[in-house]
Amino acid sequence: MTMLPAPARRKLGLVIDLDTCVGCHACAVACKEWNDGGQFGPLPDEDAYGAEPLGVWFNRIHSYEVQPEVTPDSQGNGPLQQLYKTGFVENAPAMTVHFPRSCLHCEKPDCVTVCPTGASYKRAEDGIVLVDEEKCIGCKLCSWACPYGAREYSEKRGVMQKCTLCVDRIYNESFAPAERQPACVMACPTRARHFGDLGDADSAVSKLVAEREGYALMPELGYAPVNRYLPPRPRRNGCGDKAAAADHTETLDRDQLPPLLRWVDKLLSR
């Protein structure tokens, strides 16, 4: 049924830390591997080893460059505004941010309501948005309705596919409790991905979002995404405070030198 269920108390989703993501694509690969063999697979590729490979991935890792545009009177306390305050901004380097993009399991997903067959649905119990591939007619309208590019159509299977939040892992009792997490979260080498209940204000992910000022993507479109992104932390730029940067004197810890050099330093310092 493509009518949306009543808003659920549980809102399972991901929290993605843009500060620690290194853009290694491990989450995307782990996702592809798990879901190719999982309950919602396969995820076949066309021309996989040829000139124009094409296939469904539930997770895509972009990289963006952010060129600071900070003026002396600019408001806010973001990392680049802080850079400005350190006097570093005249030559501030662009910031590179790696940005994993997958289904945000929106609270108001148009991809669900536009579906003519009921194949696309939002689970009442935990808010996960899924496609029933037995019912999907492959009209592609849901992918048009999604602003986040979360749905990819499988030319080979003739149906729409999307992130399942690894619903076949997170409730899987044959796994150890620690492994009942989405494959992308398990795979991340920098722990930039967190999974949990964003409807529960006391959950670890909700606290993380509150502490780090996690945000939703394109809230102005009104889809009310559940997933949150944690902004990059202020960069350590090595320039310290402004006076020190201008003075630029080095200090030497004589105790760390080998005895001969320590003697040389002592001699030359006279």
Add this chain to the structure above:
Amino acid sequence: MHPALSVIFFTTLSGAGYGLLALLGAGLALDLWPRETASLLWPLGLGALLTSTGLLASMAHLGQPLRAWRAFSQWRSSWLSREGVCAVTSYLPMAAIALLALRQDAQLPWPAAARLAGAALLAAALLTVFCTARIYSSLRTIPAWHNAWVAPGYLLFAAYSGGLWLWLLAALHQVGAPLPWDRLGLAPGPLMGLVGAALLVTALKLAYWRRIDGPAAVADIGSATGLGRYGTVSAFEKPHTEYNYINREMGFVLARKHAARLRAFALVCGLGLPLLGVLAAIRLPDYSPSFAALALLSGSLGIFVERWLFFAEARHVVNLYYGARRV
């Protein structure tokens, strides 16, 4: 957006079909239609043929066409499902009118049942086209479609292209009529209606293009990534080296590159030449069927280009993740 031929054929063919059926339904409901079986069965059959061909073309768009019957189930939320329901429902008044027409005595006025069926056909045809338009105009992700100009555009184009077909049928029906005005096919009123529709459609389309060329943007790369608060965001590296489904389906650029020429072609071919055809037929009523056929041919080609542009010019917000600055 990628302009899929199946969807363009569907919207233009079924649009013309439902336009023709709506005109027939209106004429019947108001008891303005000629009281003979043939003048009713021809447009009815043609309307059924056009809409059915369009619906079949839309099936070609599906990855799993055998499951298409499932699309009738979600009418409570989905405009696509509503369209399917309306399209199938419209066959009922069509069948009723066909049965009544076969039993009609040319001396008598249309019975109340036929007028009622005509009204039902008018409603079903208009509703189906309205639902088609709402499939697109309900998408908040595509600003060029999510506006008030789309639904009136679809309805007017349907009526106009249906009118072109009706003129051809009427002109063929009236070949060899004794009076020159009759040989024109349509009576002056409906013919001027066709001219009026063409002018109205032109005005509407110009207003629509003005609207979508406007600077209004629904989102930018800064809000799409949430990084706009730190400075100017640009795509540094894409997630993949080759195009994926998203790029192929929603990253179509060609039409916007040549938009000005294609728009001019759509207007001249779709609306200008058919108007000339009407004027030429008024001057030379004996050649009305030829002029009507040329008007239909040129009009259909123009409307095809117009519909191609409707899809191909539209920009989807997902392109923000692939480097578009504002959509």
